Amino acid sequence: MQGSQSKDIAHYHIVGINYKKTDAAIRGSFAINQAQYGQLLEQAKTAYLDDVFVLSTCNRTEIYGFAEDPQQLVEMVCRQTEGDCNLFSQLSYVKSGEEAIKHLYQVGTGLDSQILGDYEIIGQIRNATRFAKTNGCLGGFQERLVNSVLQVSKLIKNETALSAGTVSVAFAAVRMLEYKVPDILNKKILLVGVGKIGRNTIKNMMDYLGVADVTLVNRTLSVAEDFAKEHGLRYAPYENLKEELNRADIILVASNAPEPNILKQHFEGSGPKLIIDLSIPFNVAPEVVELPHISLVNVDELSKIQDETLQMRQQEVPKALSIIEEHMNEFLYWYKMRKHAVVLKAVKDKLQEIHTKEIQQQKNGAQYKLEDMEAVSSRIIQKMINLMAGKVRRETDKSDQYISMINDIFEAGVKQD
Known part of the structure; x- marks a missing residue:
């Protein structure tokens, strides 16, 4: 969906209630069925909120997405359910940025489930995000994150005993x-x-x-x-x-x-x-x-219910957390590189603009000759140097930082005092 909210990771939130502070009766008053979910997603599009999806199970009701203020997400849940909004605000938790991302990993792998290692939750996440995507509310960030969570859930199930036995x-x-x-x-x-x-x-x-x-x-x-x-x-x-x-x-x-x-x-x-x-x-x-x-x-x-496998599964938690940390770091690296990709594309476009102008100027209506290439290339290089030098001159308080960065990027190998 096309939204207006910032994709700064600080504006990625999860708001929800779960079994830790609420009983089943309270959770039931905030449960969201399929029809309510569809209406909530329409509200999200109207409010230009990005990457929104809702996870409503017997243990929790949570809403994930980008918003300037997490209260926007709270209000959407309350508008669709019969529960008291003040009660929801009192009992709910709010997580933002990397904390919200880590929470989704832990929910998806059964670490945050009422029954440790619950294997059914990942299917519920898959269905919830598939519905959001079908309704035009799942963007590249959320889809990539959920795919990572799905992969981690599978790894933990195969490489640890967190879900040993049938737990659900x-x-x-x-x-x-x-x-x-x-x-x-x-x-x-x-x-x-x-x-x-x-x-x-x-x-x-x-x-x-x-x-x-x-x-x-x-x-x-x-x-x-x-x-x-x-x-x-x-x-x-x-x-x-x-x-x-x-x-x-x-x-x-x-x-x-x-x-x-x-x-x-x-x-x-x-x-x-x-x-x-x-x-x-x-x-x-x-x-x-x-x-x-x-x-x-x-x-x-x-x-x-008494579960004799619980202690054994609890011993697997550190392994599961280690797998989560590794893949969460990979996701965060992708997110940071995606932001850099916008800058790199702008640099490429700028270089293309300079290149096109210089070619047109050299041709000047005449047939382009092979010997003209050296002159064009030289001018393009000099114009890029001038752009960088001009920035360094204007930002004197950051000049050393800029020069050091340019030195590293182009591997110039110049030793600086």
Whole structure:
């Protein structure tokens, strides 16, 4: 997108909230769905903000981009969500420049995740930036940075044990079920919402727990039908939701609806149920927990599940940070060289201008002769020397610095006192 904000790295910001200072209910009030994301990007273009993208997951809502003031980014999030803007300002963090860049690397590699080493976050970053690019809000700086983060995430996954085992919210749900429901093979399982998190959770349950009695319900029936046929599962239309909720023993909710779609009245008179709400904002109404025969678990509670691989993964953090530092330095070098490229192009254009004028002057309407080349070249060289000498004379307080730089650039080899 074409914007007016400075591409000075000091104006690159990230503003957000995450699990460290907010619970899942607060994060849900600032979650941004696809429709809100599209509207936010339109606002960004109207405000001439560059390289903007939003990362909204169960653990965080963050907005990245160039702006003169990070408050501009805060206001865009608040305009699109139902949460209180003053609360967001109190709970949010703001990082700028290199600190913001480092934060994106740490988020993308699972170092900043509620579950250390979470491998799903990098896919969420890829999808978020792809959507921003499709909507004309991702420029060269952000695209290059994200590509570097994607590369680093892959390196850390392959070269360290930070993501050893399967670590994600989806897998945490599986671990909880393993501990809490020893007879799970005899339970009827319902998945409401066949998006990526829901699919990953069910696949993990099938692989690690051996479950097979699974029913899928999704607003778009064909999505549930395709996944069910691929994995030999049962599916039902969304209109049968109440019936399927009553039939199930364990209910996984990952529908990402803007409002709760699993309600208290669905379970009045039903048998005992274990419900796991993987959605942000919550898709299970808070009143459901009032029912004595219903157990409800959300994403924050899942992150507390005992994980015997955690200590081993923590030992891999220094290796991961070292890989991040190396590639972040490479990115910053590219950024600095890109700024120099503008100057070098201007120098090239200036030289071309002098060259063209001298050629035209030498020709002066006559046929150009080979012996004229030496005269033209000599004048071009002298004019460049005059330009540099004139600058040195005018900037007397910097003259030594300029001369030293010219000496280095042209490798003149002159020793200076």
